[in-house]
Amino acid sequence: MKCLIIAAGKGNRLSRTGIPKPLLPLPGLRLIERTILTAKQAGVEEFYIVTGYRAQQVEDFITQLALRRKLKVHFVSNDEWEHKENGVSILKAKNYIKEDFILLMSDHIFEESTLKDLIRGSRDKGRVVLAADFKIEENTLIDLNDVTKVQVNDGTIQNIGKTLKVYNAFDTGMFYCTPEIFTAIEESAQNGDTSLSGGIRVMASRDKAGVYDIGKRIWMDIDTPLDWKKARRLLYNNLIKPEDGWISRKINRKISTRIFTPLLLALFKRITPNIVSLISAVAGILGGIGFILHLPVIGAIIAQIASILDGSDGEIARLKKVQTSFGKFFDALLDRYTDSFVFFGMFLYVISSAEITTLLGKMAVPLIYWIFGLALVGNLMVSYTSAKSCLLYTS
Amino acid sequence: MKCLIIAAGKGNRLSRTGIPKPLLPLPGLRLIERTILTAKQAGVEEFYIVTGYRAQQVEDFITQLALRRKLKVHFVSNDEWEHKENGVSILKAKNYIKEDFILLMSDHIFEESTLKDLIRGSRDKGRVVLAADFKIEENTLIDLNDVTKVQVNDGTIQNIGKTLKVYNAFDTGMFYCTPEIFTAIEESAQNGDTSLSGGIRVMASRDKAGVYDIGKRIWMDIDTPLDWKKARRLLYNNLIKPEDGWISRKINRKISTRIFTPLLLALFKRITPNIVSLISAVAGILGGIGFILHLPVIGAIIAQIASILDGSDGEIARLKKVQTSFGKFFDALLDRYTDSFVFFGMFLYVISSAEITTLLGKMAVPLIYWIFGLALVGNLMVSYTSAKSCLLYTS
Numbered sequence: 001m002k003c004l005i006i007a008a009g010k011g012n013r014l015s016r017t018g019i020p021k022p023l024l025p026l027p028g029l030r031l032i033e034r035t036i037l038t039a040k041q042a043g044v045e046e047f048y049i050v051t052g053y054r055a056q057q058v059e060d061f062i063t064q065l066a067l068r069r070k071l072k073v074h075f076v077s078n079d080e081w082e083h084k085e086n087g088v089s090i091l092k093a094k095n096y097i098k099e100d101f102i103l104l105m106s107d108h109i110f111e112e113s114t115l116k117d118l119i120r121g122s123r124d125k126g127r128v129v130l131a132a133d134f135k136i137e138e139n140t141l142i143d144l145n146d147v148t149k150v151q152v153n154d155g156t157i158q159n160i161g162k163t164l165k166v167y168n169a170f171d172t173g174m175f176y177c178t179p180e181i182f183t184a185i186e187e188s189a190q191n192g193d194t195s196l197s198g199g200i201r202v203m204a205s206r207d208k209a210g211v212y213d214i215g216k217r218i219w220m221d222i223d224t225p226l227d228w229k230k231a232r233r234l235l236y237n238n239l240i241k242p243e244d245g246w247i248s249r250k251i252n253r254k255i256s257t258r259i260f261t262p263l264l265l266a267l268f269k270r271i272t273p274n275i276v277s278l279i280s281a282v283a284g285i286l287g288g289i290g291f292i293l294h295l296p297v298i299g300a301i302i303a304q305i306a307s308i309l310d311g312s313d314g315e316i317a318r319l320k321k322v323q324t325s326f327g328k329f330f331d332a333l334l335d336r337y338t339d340s341f342v343f344f345g346m347f348l349y350v351i352s353s354a355e356i357t358t359l360l361g362k363m364a365v366p367l368i369y370w371i372f373g374l375a376l377v378g379n380l381m382v383s384y385t386s387a388k389s390c391l392l393y394t395s
Numbered sequence: 396m397k398c399l400i401i402a403a404g405k406g407n408r409l410s411r412t413g414i415p416k417p418l419l420p421l422p423g424l425r426l427i428e429r430t431i432l433t434a435k436q437a438g439v440e441e442f443y444i445v446t447g448y449r450a451q452q453v454e455d456f457i458t459q460l461a462l463r464r465k466l467k468v469h470f471v472s473n474d475e476w477e478h479k480e481n482g483v484s485i486l487k488a489k490n491y492i493k494e495d496f497i498l499l500m501s502d503h504i505f506e507e508s509t510l511k512d513l514i515r516g517s518r519d520k521g522r523v524v525l526a527a528d529f530k531i532e533e534n535t536l537i538d539l540n541d542v543t544k545v546q547v548n549d550g551t552i553q554n555i556g557k558t559l560k561v562y563n564a565f566d567t568g569m570f571y572c573t574p575e576i577f578t579a580i581e582e583s584a585q586n587g588d589t590s591l592s593g594g595i596r597v598m599a600s601r602d603k604a605g606v607y608d609i610g611k612r613i614w615m616d617i618d619t620p621l622d623w624k625k626a627r628r629l630l631y632n633n634l635i636k637p638e639d640g641w642i643s644r645k646i647n648r649k650i651s652t653r654i655f656t657p658l659l660l661a662l663f664k665r666i667t668p669n670i671v672s673l674i675s676a677v678a679g680i681l682g683g684i685g686f687i688l689h690l691p692v693i694g695a696i697i698a699q700i701a702s703i704l705d706g707s708d709g710e711i712a713r714l715k716k717v718q719t720s721f722g723k724f725f726d727a728l729l730d731r732y733t734d735s736f737v738f739f740g741m742f743l744y745v746i747s748s749a750e751i752t753t754l755l756g757k758m759a760v761p762l763i764y765w766i767f768g769l770a771l772v773g774n775l776m777v778s779y780t781s782a783k784s785c786l787l788y789t790s
Binding site for chain 2: 325328329332333336337340344347348351366369373376380381383384385387388389390391392393
């Protein structure tokens with residue numbers, strides 16, 4: 001599947017940052033980097049990227065990215081970006097794309113599954129399909145003055161535009177396009193409207209514009225510094241996993257997504273998840289040593305820090321979209337060994353602490369043996385049971 | 396896929412056992428039970444079973460089996476079994492099977508994968524395909540005087556029969572048949588030959604008989620008491636897994652496949668693998684208690700017995716063809732807990748044994764802590780690593 005991404009505009013409201021909008025940094029990835037890598041995960045194989053404002057800088061960045069992540073990328077130049085609307089950017093690709101394709105905006109963030117479903121969905125031949133958001137009441141991430149509104153009736157677009165008064169959905173900026181879109185935009189342009197919405201209106205008038213309902217999924221258009229802030233928060237909040245336990249949700253994940261991970265990404269731009277796994281393991285070992293050295297409070301604090309850091313490796317992997325099986329395996333192994341070592345350190349501390357053994361009385365020693373034996377085995381068995389059952393019951 | 400199984404003959408050379416040949420007991424399953432369940436695993440959905448000698452007894456048994464294992468079974472009666480050859484048994488099913496089907500002999504044992512590949516293999520329309528064994532030199536499981544020989548040229552059967560002088564393969568008794576086989580046998584019968592081989596020769600004369608090379612896979616035709624003995628040994632030997640470790644291959648598996656599993660199957664006909672898992676776990680716990688009670692030799696012997704028994708549950712599951720995900724999970728969990736308990740029992744014994752601690756000198760106690768900590772964690776980590784890596788790398 002080919003994908004056309006519009007990255008030609010200046011993004012006036014964000015231009016004071018001095019960075020072309022597609023290169024705006026978000027946690028782990030630049031804005032367009034996230035768009036491209038998410039699209040790749042969703043099944044896109046080849047990219048056509050329309051550049052305009054600061055084209056060279058944007059293209060240099062993407063060329064580097066393409067080399068690093070083995071992407072097939074072509075650039076399409078739009079020298080009219082300053083004076084015409086976004087439909088013109090699409091027209092520039094007319095000679096390169098002769099089949100159905102995906103159209104994305106470089107300044108939108110979206111979920112991989114939304115695009116995956118848009119690509120896989122069934123559709124009538126020759127029909128453009130817009131991924132539409134029908135959560136017009138609940139969606140607080142959009143700017144009502146700026147969002148493109150859509151009036152949909154029975155799965156078909158009736159009207160589309162920013163100034164629509166009657167509408168029931170938002171345009172998420174994700175389209176499944178057929179080559180007919182080019183002639184539709186040309187027709188609209190002849191009537192003075194060079195916008196993509198103009199082209200979609202032409203398609204709609206031919207009953208060739210449908211929608212795909214994105215359901216509960218979220219997306220964002222990043223136009224203002226406030227949007228940018230919201231997007232950062234959104235991306236970090238999305239790192240919380242549904243399977244996270246109580247401690248993780250209430251404490252660890254909050255600290256890792258708000259402090260540790262942002263800090264690591266800010267301090268070490270090129271940090272990899274496996275390095276973070278290793279740092280977390282070293283911290284865990286230090287925590288265990290703390291206990292062995294009869295410094296239980298320091299040991300406990302370091303072990304807790306290790307436990308929080310242990311969330312950051314996966315968070316960085318997901319933010320940077322560099323999840324690998326090896327990374328998951330490496331992390332899981334280090335975690336088990338580190339946890340066990342911390343337990344063992346605690347055991348050595350407790351068994352050699354005169355205070356505690358006196359407190360526990362005559363049966364202190366066997367009691368401590370049993371408690372730590374059960375803790376050590378029980379802790380490993382949680383992970384083992386989970387892995388084994390997934391293995392046996394999902395294949 | 397439908398499957399026709401011939402189970403009409405008397406099996407003279409085995410008849411002194413007093414049991415109709417299809418009901419001959421093999422480890423875990425009767426002869427025809429194994430044929431049926433293996434075929435089901437390979438993808439057969441519906442069975443047509445031709446009965447003759449002691450038909451009622453055979454049918455009663457299979458009806459019970461069908462209820463227990465949810466099989467779709469039809470019986471086809473052959474009252475001419477005593478005086479005519481096996482082609483007649485096939486002809487009796489002519490009115491019931493109108494499409495391609497699998498033809499099997501009730502007295503052959505074979506590997507599931509052989510039949511699976513025979514079913515899935517590509518073939519020319521209207522062609523009968525025989526699963527042929529080209530290992531005519533290496534195969535020591537067959538009786539050269541009795542086996543049906545095949546002369547194959549360029550994947551096509553040239554000739555087939557027991558008395559063939561020139562041949563390059565054996566007939567394994569497994570066929571992918573088209574309904575044309577019925578008219579071919581009829582034609583052969585008109586010329587006085589009521590055998591299946593006669594029918595195949597007719598098909599071959601029309602260039603409609605091909606072969607599928609079973610490669611290194613093994614199979615057996617069970618005709619004599621010696622065959623029966625060989626088959627028992629073969630089935631037990633097949634329980635040795637390629638991933639079994641050294642201790643398992645050299646000691647545990649030998650004892651479990653030669654003594655424990657045969658004994659359990661002989662003593663408790665209805666024993667289930669999960670019960671054996673439980674018995675093995677109880678034995679392991681007793682072994683651990685032996686150590687705790689300062690009876691290390693008895694503890695070690697019981698723990699070793701538990702370890703051998705731990706092979707029997709899977710062996711019985713495979714022999715009876717009742718492997719389940721739950722069974723594997725249950726066994727794996729019990730094993731980990733049992734192993735850990737044995738280690739813990741050893742630890743309690745060693746740490747409280749004045750002899751050993753004196754022997755180890757001043758550092759005895761921390762040394763023992765570290766050794767058992769490493770052993771406990773290391774042992775669990777072997778299983779965890781294996782499960783986790785399978786999970787991450789096979790999906």
